[in-house]
Amino acid sequence: MSLHSHTKENYLKTLYLMSIDKDNVSINELAQKLGLKMPTVTSMMQKLAADRLVKYEKYKPIHLTEKGKKEAGLIIRKHRLTEMFLVEVMKFGWEEVHDIAEQIEHINSPVFFKKMDEMLGFPEHDPHGSPIPDRTGNIKQAVRHPLCDFNSGESVVITGLARSEDDFLKFLNRKNIGLGTILNIIEKEEYDGSMRLKHGKRELLLSRPVCEELFAEIAAGT
C-alpha cells in the first residue's frame, strides 16, 4: 500500500494542483513552484516515472498517471481535512492553517484522518472553499465563477478563493469577507473593473484583481 517519501509526496501534490489550471506542466514550472533547480526535478521525474506515478518523456511536458493522481488526491485530502480540523475543532483562523497542514498531510495514519473526518461530519470543502477529495483520492471539481463575472444588481455568496496565501486571507479578514459572505453588486466600474458592493449595511469597493480571486454563486433565495 503506497507509502512514498515526504519529498515525493510534495512533488505529486504540487504537480496535481498545477495540472488543474494548466494541463501542460513543464519541468521549469514545477521547479519554480517547488523552489528547486531544474536538474533536481528532471531527476525526480525519472524516479517517479519508474514508480509509474508520472508519465515522463524527455523534453515533453509532465503528466500524472492515474496512480499518481490517486496518490496526490489522497495527500490533498489529508491536507484539506487537516485545515478544516484546525479551523473547526481547534479554532485557528483560516490564514493560520496552511503551514501546519503542509506538515500534517504527511502523517501516515488512516485512523487519524478517519477520526478527523468523522468529527467534522465528512466535510466536502476546506476552510478556503476548495473541495476535499474522497477516500479514493478523487476530486469532484466543480465549475467556479469569479466574482468579476457577475453583474450589477445580482446578489451573490462567496464560495471559494483562487489563492489562499495568508496576506490575501488577512486582507479578506480586514474586509470582513469569508466563505458564505453575501454581497450585493451595486455597480461595476468600466474603467478598471473594480466593483462596488453592499456587504450587510456597509458599502465596499473591491479592485479587479481581488474580484478575480473570489469565487461566487448567485445567493439562494434571490
Add this chain to the structure above:
Amino acid sequence: MSLHSHTKENYLKTLYLMSIDKDNVSINELAQKLGLKMPTVTSMMQKLAADRLVKYEKYKPIHLTEKGKKEAGLIIRKHRLTEMFLVEVMKFGWEEVHDIAEQIEHINSPVFFKKMDEMLGFPEHDPHGSPIPDRTGNIKQAVRHPLCDFNSGESVVITGLARSEDDFLKFLNRKNIGLGTILNIIEKEEYDGSMRLKHGKRELLLSRPVCEELFAEIAAGT
C-alpha cells in the same frame, strides 16, 4: 532556534528516556533501542557532539548535555501533549495514540502545540501517567511506587505505567484497569509475588510482572 532533523530528534528523545532509568547509556544499547547498527550510532554521536547536544568520548558511555536535555524534553513534551489531545479531544483509546504521536512530535509549529495545551487545560501527565515536560523542556520527575511495593489491606489508586506498549494497554483494558482505578489489596502471594485485589465489586488476580509495571499511590481518603 533549534530545528534538528527528524532523525536527530529521535536519537535525542530515545537517549533522554533511556537516561531516566539507566544513567549510563552505551552505544550498543542505544543502537538496539533505535533498531540501528552500532557504527551508525557512533557516527551520529559524533555529529550530535559537534552540535553540543551530547557529551561523547570514544569508548565511554553517552550523556546528553543540558542543551540536549532541553531539546529532548521539548520533543517529549510534544509527544505527550499529542497523546493527551488524541485521547481527550479525539477520543482515541490510550493504546492507539503512541504511533500517531511518534509522528506528530516532529511537527514544527509552536502555535499548534500551544493550542493543544490550552484546549487540554495545561495537563501535567499524558494518558499513560507520564509527566509532560514544561515549555522549557524540563520534566518534573516524581518518585513512583510500583504496585508490588504496597501491602495487603491498603487501598491504592493507579497513577502510571512502567511500559505503554499496546499489548500491555490492551491487557489492562480487558481487566478494566486505567489511570485512577482504585484497587484494594486483599492478599500478596508469597510464592510468586502475585496480588489478589478487589476492583469495585469484582476480585482480580495480577501476576508479579504486571504489579511491577503498574505505579500506584495510597488512595485519597483511606
Add this chain to the structure above:
DNA sequence: ATATATTATTAGACGCATCTAAGTTTTTAT
C-alpha cells in the same frame, strides 16, 4: 533560415543517514 534565448538533460559532486567489513579497545571468563 538563422541566430539567440530558453528549457531541459547529463555528468559529477555533496551532505545525510544508513550499512558491512575490518580492526581496535574494553570487559569477562578461565
Add this chain to the structure above:
DNA sequence: ATAAAAACTTAGATGCGTCTAATAATATAT
C-alpha cells in the same frame, strides 16, 4: 595473566535528494 567475547570505532560503500557546470534540444525573434 591470558584468552575469548563483547563493545566500539574506522573505513569505505550505498541510496536519497539536492546542487553546479557543461551540454543538448526546443522555442523565439530577427
